[in-house]
Amino acid sequence: MLTVDNLSAGYGPVPALDDVSLTAGHGEITAVLGANGAGKTTLLRTISGLVRARSGTVSLDGRPLTGVSTEDLPALGLAHVPEGRGVLAELTVEENLRLGALGSRRKTTAADLRRIYDLFPVLAERGTGLAHVLSGGERQMLVIGRALLSRPKVLLLDEPSLGLAPKVVVQIFELLRGLVRDDGLTVVLVEQNARSALSIADHGVVLNLGKVVVRDDAATLAADDGLRHAYLGF
Amino acid sequence: GAGGRPEGEEKGSTVGITDTTIKIGAHFPLTGVAAPGYSEIPSGHQAYYDYVNANGGVNGRKIEFVVKDDGYNPTNTSQVTNELVLNDEIFAMVGGLGTPTHSAVVDYLNDAKVPDLFVSSGSLQWGDWPKEKPFTFGWQPDYEIEGKIIGDWVAKNMPDAKVGLFLQDDDFGRDGEKGARRYLDSQIVAVAKYTPGNTDVAPQIAQLQAAGVDLVLGFNVPSYTALSQLVSLKIGFKPKWFYSNVGSDPALVGSLLARFSEGAVTDSASLLNGVMSTEYLPGMDAPDDPWMKLWQKVWDEHGADGELTNYRVYGMSQAYTFVQALQAAGQDPTREGIVEAIEKSGASFEGPGIAPFRYTGDSHLGISGMSVVEIQNGIGEDLTPVLVTDLGDTPIKEDDSAAGDAPPSNGIPDVKPAE
Amino acid sequence: MVRRHLLLALGALVVVVLVLETTSQFRNAQFAAMAYYAIAAAGLTILTGLNGQLSLGHGALMAVGAYSTALMLQSREGTLPLLVILALATVITVVVGALVGVAAARLHGPYLAGATLALAVAIPGIPLYFSEWLGGEQGLNVRMPEIPVWLADAAYFVTGQELTQIRYLAYLGWLGVIVVFVLLANLSRSRVGRNWQAVRDDEVAAELAGINLGRARVQAFVVSAGCAGLAGGLLALSARLAAPSGFTLTLSLLLLSAVVLGGLGSLVGALVGAALLTFLPQVVTGAGTDLGLTDVQAAQLAPLIYGLVTVLVVLLAPAGLAGGLRKLIHWRRSS
Amino acid sequence: MAETFEMSGVSVNFGGLVALSDVSLSVAAGQVLGVIGPNGAGKTTLFNVACGFVRPDTGTLTWRGEELRKLRPHQLAGLGIARSLQELGLFDRMTVLDNVLVGADRHATTGFWPALLGLPRRAKDERALRDRAMAALEEFDIADVAARYPASLPYPVRKRVALARALVGEPDLLLLDEPASGLSSAEMAEIGELVRGLTDRMSVMLVEHHMDLVMSVCDDIVVLDFGKVIARGAPAEIQADPAVQAAYLGEDVVTGADSR
């Protein structure tokens, strides 16, 4: 379980996150929504320690992460798929995947790899080639696969559907549901595509200008027309 | 005058001179690739000037010696010479080192009428054209006469030797080759040139070996003596070696080779045994020479950190000549006056050099000769008396007249003002 | 914009006259040196700052300019006018720069660095091979032609002082600086400079915008080579010599460091860097001697301090001294 | 028919991997052609061929009735073809205005020498370019950020800068690679309108994974899978095509298309 309490952060004088609190429960998908620039990415980056929090705390299963560096998070079971394709293009596809497992101090087993390759067959074909040649969508598959390889307890996903074909989006969302259901994975899902995010999420949090404006069950949010028009744009 | 300018009156210049001081300067490579060795020369100068100053100076004037680093880069030489002349306002440049470096400033010094005394280099250009460069004087024997003396000796004593030249690819090697060819042209079977800075000389030595050379004449600097010895060891090349004076400092080369050992070269001095060279100054291998005793005393009293070395001896010897020149210029030296004085009486200066200077109105070349030596256990043993000559087809003859000079008891020369 | 450049140039000219007329011969000589460093650094700052090409070989291009100048001044009687000679030296270097630029245009980052590094050591080897013609290790002596009589008279008329060779050279150098800076400022504020920057920031996008990458790179290289050529010519006049050991790798590297020290991509930065190169060694060595160090120690002090300054500037003011100063002023104003 | 862009029989191999195989298509004046297909189907590669970044193994390109041989990317702008990049490719150390000015460079009339010498006609030329660029910025409603650097701007604004840069050159054919990725539905709708608004001035080729957008703006759609054209036709036909559904759309997603 991931808890965020009164978190604030920013890049200059203007705060990008202002007193944000949320709880992502064990075995649940929490969708973080909001317009461009609302602070969604900043929220994930602050949780990961890539952006310094000005105040507030983040805790993982009750353990505060204050003072824990970004590099130690994978070992604690937290994986973060960053916005905009964090592919290490100069490494091979397989090396990228192996790095995912390394973070959580595990050896990559053939079975692990096979699971990812089954999910994204194209990665298997490109396995020993440089990730550099991958298409936009293939890169997105790679970073998601890489995060899954670390078998995280908590998964932070920043716009995973970016650049993916509709069929693959559905496939990935189904996979997430499965993991949440079967393994008790905790997911924080940042999505531009609010409609499909809410369709698989349990809860939703809407950010606007760095503040939480609404927090509710996913179904309730999806049904709220006023909210949809004001913040979610569909 | 043109443009309505007042006409200046030309008189002898006394820039750099006060009643109690005389300021001189020079450029040396104190940093960079040429610094090893050469950076020690000015400390020799300095020690001797300190000694003279401690003994009352010259005509009551203390000598101030300003050294500027040029890193052996002519562009810098030019800048620091500007600084010496325009900012420090030196009376004369004394001992500025290096052929390419000093070339950059020789015209300027002459245009500015700054005496440019005793350039630390054996290139001919310092002394061969006194008409164009009236203020410039060489000091050490030029490389051409050294080549001639070596060539003549080899032709006479080893007429069957197949000679190979190992040359630094600049004036040094070229002038030396020119001199040597005068006597050896038919004996030379191979010429190998190295470029300073390129430390891999195996191809050059292999070339000499391939040509069946059994006597190598080297016009090279000391580090290349060490390198050429090492490479020969490596490829099993065992000719006779004859290094010009610049490259042969046995103390230095010996210490350089000392460590090339660990089983392979056990005794470094013996590696140089039988190597031939030339000498024109008593050096570290002759500690009992009266000049060396003087230098040792001066160094012990006024020297900087470190041991006395041949580079420092070179510097002190030059400084000694400068003091002589200053004395010859009389009570009230001027820039023009000191030049005139050296032209008049320089040839009779008695100093550590074993052959006389060639200074006259027609030549500003330095020491006129040297003797051929063979190195045994780190000591150069004379094979010939002092041989003197001059450029071109001037014959080589024996002349021991300057070899017996001994320093005055107080270690300070006493030259009468030139008339 | 252009008019502003010209006004600035005019102001600069006045300052130059005032400074050169009121300072000693020795300072004049230093200013002459600063001038050629500034010109070379300005070219390099355009190449590296605007176009993103890292050249470790500009010293070699200066050598081309220097040797061209020296060759044209060899004949004892009757050479071309000095300005024509410098212009020709610039043109010759431009041609060489174009050849190098064409080869370099395909290279990136460390590969370009490697190639230009090799260039920096290769070019000074050429005079050694053609020593008959280029003077070998000793190089070619350069005799500055007499100052034209009308100019000397005019100068005397205006300033009341004799125009010495050194001052004449300093004027020549600073005239060069002003002209070059105006031209470079024009370029960098024009579509040409803009396109160079585009190539630096994103090749693919630049290409799609219609920019021929190779051409833009070669163009930038050629312009900076031209500067190096002119600077080389002035250096030869100033050092009175063109010799291989005047154009070691060190020169190329010092130029580059001066550009970064001053502030990459800014012409003012090039000026600051040139001033550092010219004045720092002398000041530091002087201070060292005053502190009672031996000559050898004092001589080592200059590179030591220069190196430390370089390290500190890169660490503390990554935008260079000019950039750091600008920031400081901003900060002062805003607080 | 003069403004038609055609590709015929284009094949591309990347060492064994068939990225495009015998692809033919054409875009007529004022038409919006959608190119869709699974990830890795070869859409970006197709654009790369059209731009000269990838030289096809076989096949030809024709533009305005003339074959483009040995096309090099930098020639595109001059030919009146512009392309936006999947990852924006803004010039980070140049202001927004300068970014757009580079796009407008095609209309410059003076060359190197006037620029070097600062001749008056260069100043005139520069003013003209600037007016053009400002007009483009205003059209996209981003004139207020003209002096800012792209990195400090929100993503959708950056996206507009990229579009402004592509359009300021007044191309006759615009290639858009995933223009809507990372945008909200509302912004996507804006882009849709914008693209439709372009059709009186130019033709558009559009790669996009958001079906809402594709279906609403395209006149015609080509579907690629494993480098082959598996379907082409009007949006409605494509949506109904079972092969397309199987390869690309999946069953569920189609429904959302009309719900806007």
Next chain:
Amino acid sequence: MQQLLTTVLTGVTLGVVYAAFALALVLIWRATRIVNFAQAPMAMITTYIALVLIDAGYSYWLGFAAALLSGLVLGAVVERFVVRFVSGKSEINAVILTLGLFIVLHALAAIVFGSRYRSFPAPFGLRGFQIGDTTIALTGFGVFTVVAVAVVMVGLVLLFRGTDLGLRMRASAFNQEVSRLLGVKVGRMLTLGWALAALVGSLSGLLIAGGGLVHPSYMDGVVVYGFVAAVLGGLDSPVGAVVGGLLLGLSLSLVSGYVGSELVPLAALVILMAVLLLKPGGLFASVRERRV
């Protein structure tokens, strides 16, 4: 015939030395994407440390070990306290920083150790091996050099190709932020990369010094040729560095012996340009074609 053999053999030994230096550059490049110009003076300093010990009467091998160890420490210190502050920022600033270090270390060495020539011992013989009655230009020390460089090359290939550590090091060089998200201790990797590179650099310093002369600038020549060798090989590839070094050493030796030693630098330029014009990323460049 013997001249050719000698020229070739010395070319190979020379090439191996370039290769050793190039390996250090490759290591640092792979680990931090910085070209370290200060590599040479760092190696020079550690060689002096060995020399001081040997001069004080300790054995060659103690000096050898001390030099390697101090290289390791020096590399780590320089990364942690100097280079760290520019890593991941502008490429040229990093280059200039290492140039600044170059100048500083040089001057320091001259001040501390003096700038005169000193000879440096070799642990194995310096006489060429005897075959029949000809001596070939290969010495015991030469063999040692070749073996040492081969071992380092193989070690590096194994490190980068085969180990998780190598993978982590490469990842942090390419993208620090992504690597940290993946649990790679980026700072530690960078320090380790510099430390290892400086160790290999120290080795090259010892190999160049062995049976040769040492002074503050003795490594300067190898800066250019070692860098050129690394670039020839593709900068990313340890095998490339060795092939590049050998190719360069051999060609330069031949040019020096049969054409003229003044053309050696020009030959290096020609070889480099010829290779780079055909393969702009060096001989062993991984193919990186996709740009869009």
